Amino acid sequence: MPAQPRQSPSKTLTMAVExxxxxxxxxxxxxxxxxxxxxxxxxxxxxxDGRLGAPRPFGRDLIVPHGVSADHHDGSVRALIALxxxxxxxxFGGRMRNIRSVCLGCAGVASLTHDxxxxxxxxxxxxxxxxxxxxxxxxxxHTGALSGHAGVxxxxxxxxxxxxxxxxxxxxxxxxxxxxxxxxxxxxxxxRHALHIALNTYERRPGDQSAQLLAAAQKAFGEPRTWxxxxxPQADRASILASFVPAVCACAEKDDDPAxxxxxxxxxxxxxxxAIAALDWELPRQVSYTGGxxxxxxIVRESFITRLRSxxxxxxxxxxxxxxxxxxxxxxxxALHGDEPHWPADCAVHHGDDGNSPCxxxxxxxxxxxxxxxxxxxxxxxxxxxxxxxTRAGHVADAYPASGLxxxxxxxxxRIRTMLEAARSAGGFSAGRCLIIHRGTTIADATVGTLAAxxxxxxxxxxxxxxxxxxxxMFDLASLTKTFSAYALLSMADDGILxxxxxxxxxxxxxxxxxxxxxTPRHLLTHTAGLPPSWYGxxxxxxxxxxxxHEKKILASPIADMREELEDDMLHTPLETAxxxxxxxxxxxxxxxxxxxxxxxxxxxxxxxRHYAFEPLGCHDVTFAPEISHTAATxxxxxxxxxxxxxxxxxxxxxxxxxxxxxxxLFAPAAEVARxxxxxxxxxxxxxxxxxxxxxxxxxxxxxxxxxxNELYGASLGLQIGATHWMGAAGTASRGHxxxxxxxxxxxxxxxxxxxxxxxxxxPSRTVNLVGKLRAAVADATFNWVRxx
Numbered sequence: 001m002p003a004q005p006r007q008s009p010s011k012t013l014t015m016a017v018e019x020x021x022x023x024x025x026x027x028x029x030x031x032x033x034x035x036x037x038x039x040x041x042x043x044x045x046x047x048x049d050g051r052l053g054a055p056r057p058f059g060r061d062l063i064v065p066h067g068v069s070a071d072h073h074d075g076s077v078r079a080l081i082a083l084x085x086x087x088x089x090x091x092f093g094g095r096m097r098n099i100r101s102v103c104l105g106c107a108g109v110a111s112l113t114h115d116x117x118x119x120x121x122x123x124x125x126x127x128x129x130x131x132x133x134x135x136x137x138x139x140x141x142h143t144g145a146l147s148g149h150a151g152v153x154x155x156x157x158x159x160x161x162x163x164x165x166x167x168x169x170x171x172x173x174x175x176x177x178x179x180x181x182x183x184x185x186x187x188x189x190x191x192r193h194a195l196h197i198a199l200n201t202y203e204r205r206p207g208d209q210s211a212q213l214l215a216a217a218q219k220a221f222g223e224p225r226t227w228x229x230x231x232x233p234q235a236d237r238a239s240i241l242a243s244f245v246p247a248v249c250a251c252a253e254k255d256d257d258p259a260x261x262x263x264x265x266x267x268x269x270x271x272x273x274x275a276i277a278a279l280d281w282e283l284p285r286q287v288s289y290t291g292g293x294x295x296x297x298x299i300v301r302e303s304f305i306t307r308l309r310s311x312x313x314x315x316x317x318x319x320x321x322x323x324x325x326x327x328x329x330x331x332x333x334x335a336l337h338g339d340e341p342h343w344p345a346d347c348a349v350h351h352g353d354d355g356n357s358p359c360x361x362x363x364x365x366x367x368x369x370x371x372x373x374x375x376x377x378x379x380x381x382x383x384x385x386x387x388x389x390x391t392r393a394g395h396v397a398d399a400y401p402a403s404g405l406x407x408x409x410x411x412x413x414x415r416i417r418t419m420l421e422a423a424r425s426a427g428g429f430s431a432g433r434c435l436i437i438h439r440g441t442t443i444a445d446a447t448v449g450t451l452a453a454x455x456x457x458x459x460x461x462x463x464x465x466x467x468x469x470x471x472x473x474m475f476d477l478a479s480l481t482k483t484f485s486a487y488a489l490l491s492m493a494d495d496g497i498l499x500x501x502x503x504x505x506x507x508x509x510x511x512x513x514x515x516x517x518x519x520t521p522r523h524l525l526t527h528t529a530g531l532p533p534s535w536y537g538x539x540x541x542x543x544x545x546x547x548x549x550h551e552k553k554i555l556a557s558p559i560a561d562m563r564e565e566l567e568d569d570m571l572h573t574p575l576e577t578a579x580x581x582x583x584x585x586x587x588x589x590x591x592x593x594x595x596x597x598x599x600x601x602x603x604x605x606x607x608x609x610r611h612y613a614f615e616p617l618g619c620h621d622v623t624f625a626p627e628i629s630h631t632a633a634t635x636x637x638x639x640x641x642x643x644x645x646x647x648x649x650x651x652x653x654x655x656x657x658x659x660x661x662x663x664x665x666l667f668a669p670a671a672e673v674a675r676x677x678x679x680x681x682x683x684x685x686x687x688x689x690x691x692x693x694x695x696x697x698x699x700x701x702x703x704x705x706x707x708x709x710n711e712l713y714g715a716s717l718g719l720q721i722g723a724t725h726w727m728g729a730a731g732t733a734s735r736g737h738x739x740x741x742x743x744x745x746x747x748x749x750x751x752x753x754x755x756x757x758x759x760x761x762x763x764p765s766r767t768v769n770l771v772g773k774l775r776a777a778v779a780d781a782t783f784n785w786v787r788x789x
Contacts, residue, residue, distance in 0.1 A: 029328030105140025144327030151286030185270030187242030268303025365760030478739030486718025
């Protein structure tokens with residue numbers, strides 16, 4: 001079913017005015033159109049989930065039933081600003097002193113030319129704020145519809161315009177040329193074509209005809225010979241044409257007029273084409289809509305969504321999250337919490353007299369997402385807020401920076417993209433994404449390749465049928481899952497639920513015999529418990545289950561319902577060495593820690609990792625169950641009847657147990673991995689962040705560990721330290737982790753550096769491994785760039 005528009009919270013707000021305390025900051029959003037002016041005050045704070053979404057309204061919206069005048073635009077806008085301030089002051093009195101920023105969204109801003117900046121400064125004076133923004137209505141509509149996330153929004157009312165942006169590196173506007181040159185699919189376009197059909201019918205000419213449309217037009221405008229005089233001389237002729245749209249919809253819906261229906265379906269297709277043209281390759285495949293034509297004409301909306309999905313199967317079409325007024329409030333709120341984006345020429349920004357105001361920031365997830373929810377949303381793209389992290393009792397704010405790609409780093413970004421393309425062309429992977437952040441600024445943001453290059457039969461997919469990877473493509477994180485698992489387990493220890501140094505045998509009977517009696521959770525998290533790398537107790541049960549199955553492709557594990565029995569078998573895995581005597585990387589150890597946490601709490605692992613990791617970190621787009629159509633494929637596995645694995649965990653052990661394990665199973669876009677990495681790099685008040693940073697091997701193994709004795713690097717409770725074979729020659733103080741599918745992240749506090757590299761290097765086969773060399777090359781190139789700054 002097509003997505004239905006959701007009503008803005010502002011339309012249902014009936015609460016009494018809630019006065020803020022003297023220290024509470026407010027923001028003000030103003031939306032001015034041809035029919036009226038609306039204004040809203042809202043709390044200038046970060047939401048309950050640590051995101052900069054739509055701020056909580058403060059009191060009721062102000063409605064001024066006066067619109068902007070087309071023939072005296074500048075003067076009427078100034079008058080409406082003054083009138084809005086006057087009426088807000090009458091309602092809220094001295095609380096107006098709490099306003100810290102104001103944003104105006106208005107049609108026709110581009111026509112103000114030299115007066116735009118002065119108008120912005122005058123608005124700041126009227127409201128007595130240092131931070132003021134003036135943006136075109138299509139920008140505030142975009143921000144409201146996607147809550148400030150990157151993507152495309154098509155606005156269809158009297159005219160049509162589509163904007164694709166991440167607010168920092170990409171601003172792509174399509175159409176908006178007016179009813180004579182463009183506005184394809186708009187209200188004026190529908191009205192003009194409907195009257196043309198009516199005239200065809202009236203004059204009995206060839207072409208589309210409709211008696212219903214002719215009758216409706218005669219009812220609305222009188223005899224056809226009078227229509228030119230009613231339309232051509234009028235300054236608002238586009239609005240007059242658009243006023244006929246409700247009658248066209250009535251003919252299509254009530255009278256079942258095929259000509260009217262086909263016209264509305266054509267309008268939806270035209271708007272979809274406009275939206276697709278605005279979807280720059282750097283943006284997440286996220287599209288929303290706004291405006292009366294798409295919100296209130298179901299036939300147009302359904303055609304719009306259907307055409308989008310048929311032309312671009314990877315596009316996610318969502319109903320608008322808010323209105324243009326919501327957008328102005330979000331923009332005003334963002335202006336107090338970040339860095340200034342790269343504004344298009346038809347915006348105006350006022351920083352205050354001292355030039356040091358922290359105003360003007362927009363934030364978007366890629367995903368998503370981007371994302372401030374993070375994203376997204378989902379969804380995120382290159383541009384999400386990057387303040388310091390708070391404690392889990394409060395919020396961990398987004399850690400992916402808002403400043404966009406640094407202009408000075410563009411040659412470096414091109415070099416990173418070239419390195420990715422070279423590795424992809426050599427068969428290293430089909431999809432790759434690299435994101436590098438230095439001192440809060442994105443210095444590289446490159447995405448290459450396609451989600452899948454081979455089908456379920458192991459045959460190459462024709463190039464024209466392959467789907468491009470984008471900024472918010474989900475990757476199978478493989479063993480990067482262990483880092484999120486470690487964070488969750490350490491948070492549980494911080495809360496007193498787990499004791500890292502309590503013998504495992506106190507909870508797990510299988511660990512009460514022999515050397516196992518000495519093992520603790522600390523041993524499991526540092527890979528020093530003496531366990532082998534893998535456990536294969538799933539193989540025989542899976543083989544029998546496959547033999548009984550008649551499916552050509554098995555998606556979910558056929559033995560997932562045996563999870564408890566399989567876990568008991570895993571817990572009896574013999575040790576290879578005594579605990580605390582040698583480091584041996586082990587999936588079994590992390591899954592044993594997972595079972596321990598489940599047995600202690602009585603809660604399933606997905607719920608635990610969500611509560612103790614995803615939620616406090618603000619990583620809302622990290623998941624065990626991604627959308628398959630937005631996920632990079634991994635290996636071709638005919639022996640397990642899995643075909644080409646996509647959107648389902650690649651790791652066989654995790655898959656056999658149901659896909660939700662501590663060793664592997666998570667999927668995420670690069671922005672979410674960067675957010676997590678930034679939290680660890682910056683540190684926070686939580687012990688989990690510190691324990692994931694400090695080298696634990698000297699403590700666990702009881703001696704100073706040399707590089708030769710320990711695979712050339714150290715280890716924390718979840719991270720590798722100084723693994724120069726993939727962290728680069730200068731990465732002796734770096735921390736990070738790798739994943740078998742071709743994923744990694746690396747963080748360096750001394751250099752204030754985060755490197756995220758996600759690929760699907762096992763697609764279609766694990767036999768080729770160029771990613772190890774690519775990781776080291778990217779790290780070396782990054783260290784060299786940083787050294788030259």
